[in-house]
Amino acid sequence: MASVHIAGVGSTSFGSHPSQSLQNLAVIAAKAAIADSNIPIERIGAVFVGNFVGGIMMGQELLGPIVAANLGISSVPALKIEAACASSSAAVHLAHELVRGEIHDAIVVVGVERLTGVPREAFTSAMTAAIDQQQEGIHGLTFPGFWGLVMNRHMHLYGTTRAQVGSVTVKNRQFGITNPLAQFRKSITLDEVVNSALIADPVRKFDCCPSTDGAAAVVLTSEALARRYRSPSIKVAASILVSAPVRITDYAELTIHDGTVEAARRAYERAGIGPADVDVAELHDCFSIAEIVDSEDLGFFAKGDGGPGVVAATSGSPMARVVINPSGGLLSKGHPTGATGCGQLYEIVMQLRDIHPNQVPGARIGLTHNGGGTAAAVTVHLLEAVQQ
Amino acid sequence: MIDNGIIEGKVVSHTVIRIAGKLHMDRVPFVLLLTATKDGTHLLGHFDGIEPPPIGTAVTAHLNAGSTLIFTTAKEQL
Numbered sequence: 001m002a003s004v005h006i007a008g009v010g011s012t013s014f015g016s017h018p019s020q021s022l023q024n025l026a027v028i029a030a031k032a033a034i035a036d037s038n039i040p041i042e043r044i045g046a047v048f049v050g051n052f053v054g055g056i057m058m059g060q061e062l063l064g065p066i067v068a069a070n071l072g073i074s075s076v077p078a079l080k081i082e083a084a085c086a087s088s089s090a091a092v093h094l095a096h097e098l099v100r101g102e103i104h105d106a107i108v109v110v111g112v113e114r115l116t117g118v119p120r121e122a123f124t125s126a127m128t129a130a131i132d133q134q135q136e137g138i139h140g141l142t143f144p145g146f147w148g149l150v151m152n153r154h155m156h157l158y159g160t161t162r163a164q165v166g167s168v169t170v171k172n173r174q175f176g177i178t179n180p181l182a183q184f185r186k187s188i189t190l191d192e193v194v195n196s197a198l199i200a201d202p203v204r205k206f207d208c209c210p211s212t213d214g215a216a217a218v219v220l221t222s223e224a225l226a227r228r229y230r231s232p233s234i235k236v237a238a239s240i241l242v243s244a245p246v247r248i249t250d251y252a253e254l255t256i257h258d259g260t261v262e263a264a265r266r267a268y269e270r271a272g273i274g275p276a277d278v279d280v281a282e283l284h285d286c287f288s289i290a291e292i293v294d295s296e297d298l299g300f301f302a303k304g305d306g307g308p309g310v311v312a313a314t315s316g317s318p319m320a321r322v323v324i325n326p327s328g329g330l331l332s333k334g335h336p337t338g339a340t341g342c343g344q345l346y347e348i349v350m351q352l353r354d355i356h357p358n359q360v361p362g363a364r365i366g367l368t369h370n371g372g373g374t375a376a377a378v379t380v381h382l383l384e385a386v387q388q
Numbered sequence: 389m390i391d392n393g394i395i396e397g398k399v400v401s402h403t404v405i406r407i408a409g410k411l412h413m414d415r416v417p418f419v420l421l422l423t424a425t426k427d428g429t430h431l432l433g434h435f436d437g438i439e440p441p442p443i444g445t446a447v448t449a450h451l452n453a454g455s456t457l458i459f460t461t462a463k464e465q466l
Contacts, residue, residue, distance in 0.1 A: 125409035139420060139432050139456050140405055140412035148403030149422050156401070156443045201404040201440075248422060249430035254401055 003223040004099045004239070006383065007106070007231035008037025009346045014214035014334035015183040016116045022054050025215035026067045026112040029342075033217035034071075034108060038229040044219075045104035047071065047078040048095055050088025050111035051338035052372075053126045054080075058114050067110060082338075084130035085286065086372030087111060088216070089241075089341025089379035095220045096239040105225045110217035111339035123211055127337075130373040135247050144200035144208060144287065146248060146374050151202055151289040153254045158304030160292065162202065166193035167310050168288035169206050169331050176328030178357050181343075183212055183334030193288075207288040212334030216342035218349075234352045237365070238270035238382040246376040259378035260297035260369060267380040268299070273365065275299030278322050278382075280351045280360040282344035283369040285329040294369055295324060298380070322367075326351070326358040341379060344368040352385040395449045396462065397423035397431060402440035421459050423447055433457025 010032025012025055020028075026049060034041055047068040055061045061080070068078035083090035088111025095107040115123060124142055131137045131146075154160045170190050176182035188206060196205035219231075226233035244259025245251050252258075268274050275298060283298065285291035292306035300322050301309035313324060327333045327347040330340060348366035350356040368381045400422040408416050419435035433449055436458050441447065446462035 120407065121410050121413050124407060125411070128409050136432055137409075137411075139434065140408050140415065140418065141420060141432065142405060142408060144407065145403050145405050145420055149401040149420070152403065152443065153401040197406075198404070199407050201402075201406070203403075249432055251430070254422065 001100050002102050004096050004236040005221055005223050005226040005233035006218050006236060006345065006349055007039055007221040007226045007233045008033045008219040009217065009349045010036055011181055011216040011343060011346045012214050013181045014212050014336055014343065017213040018117055022058055022060050022063065022112050022114055023066055023070055025213065026063065026110045027070045029215035029217040030067065030071055030108050030110040033219050037219040037221070037231045039106050039219060039221060039225065039231065041072060043106045044073055044076065044108050046076050046095065046098065046107045047073055048091040048107065048109045049080045050091040050109065050341060051080050052082060052084050052087050052113060053129065053337065056126045056129060057118065083377040084372035085337045086341055086370040086377045086379055087338040089368065089370035089381065090377060092218060092220065092341060092345065092381070093239045093241040093379055096236055099220050099222055105222040107220050108217060109220065109342060110215060111342035112215040113336035113338040114213045115211040115336060116213050132247050141248065142200060144203045147287040147289055148200035148203045149248065150254050150293060154289060154293065157255060158307065160307035162194055163190060164307035164311055165207065165288050165292065166190050168285060168291045169193045171310065171313060172285060172325050172329040172331040175326050175358050176332030179328050179333060180357065182328040182332050183210055184328070184332045203287055209286050209330040209335040212336040214334060214336035214339050214343065216339050216346045218342055218345050232353060234349050235384045235386045236381065237384045238267040240267045240270065241379045244376050244378055246373060248374055255293060256303065257293060257297050257375040259375045260294055260371065263378045263380040264298045267382050271382045276321065277365055278367045279363040279365050280323045280326060280348065281367040281369065282325055282327055282347050284371040285325055285331050286335060288331065291324065291329065298369060323360045326356065326360060341370040344370060345381060348383050352383055393451045395425065395431065395451055395457065397425040397447055399441055399443050399445045399447060400424050400430065401443060404440060421447065423459065431457060433459050436460045
């Protein structure tokens, strides 16, 4: 088995890119990642594209061969991989397994999405394609609705307050101010969050991540290849992808997301570390309550302590050792669904290279957590800074 | 628990959908309930009202194959 490294990363800004096609966004990010890695393009053995709704929103499929061709790469495996909002991190996992298994020694993975500039109902319909239409879509369940159900349950069981949940948005907007890639770069007050329009009670407008365009890419290589080309590489200590309950009625307990719990357990075991060893995390805060639930399921806080834990994180309390979503997270950096997983990895690589605009001092171990659908496809990646 | 086509359960959680996809946009706002029957089966359905019942409230619904469950509070139903 080969040791797998992220040899290079690239990203567009996240936000509105009305003049750019999916292909162009993907190529910009992928070229940047390949250049960053120092790996000659002829060494790339496969091209994977993570994308969720390119067909629905843009009428564009077959992104793998198209992006590969536009990169000047031919006669390699090139395909699109879809796992809803976890599409590109799922693609990274598959690439990781191919490099680890010594099938290829360099693979470029790019995530891309275009979501802005469409009517709200069309956007909502596209996103709910990741809900089981036969069982639950027929009832009108949406993703804000899913998280509204989770939030009410969390508040009922653990006493989590409206203010604690709103603090997630306040914190992540603050981080976004100094991230040049972020969609939202202005602060927000707790009053603005808790008095914004209701979307799916008790979830309000500013509890929701925005719709976003963007692309991000990583180059995965063997450690040997990264060393040969003096790549500024970061070790992938664990890459885990799991499936989990696809219907809300399948959850034993709505506030415990089995996919995140299991992916994290396997990732920590693979890397030989625990949650207390993680310095910085980029986790899937598609809604403010999601950061609370996910941070518990990843082991950063005991179940039910995520609410006060988030408040502690905003006040510098030692209760929150790990720094969560210093990129601004999905709530502030934005959520170009198919690109989000690679975007999270981009952020953690920058942290472990010690060059992030919101640098966590001394960060050596970073975690990404990316969820697709109703947390039905979940990835957890653990990255580790290594001596060059 | 299902008896003579009547489902009996308790509210696990609730939400009010105010922004819906194309297929449901004409019905907003509507209340969605996640309920649990005595045997632990979870069911998702609508609530016959604007204000959702608190978590733990007993609710009932008629079982109609192929259509959305519509829950009412047990007191009203009985």
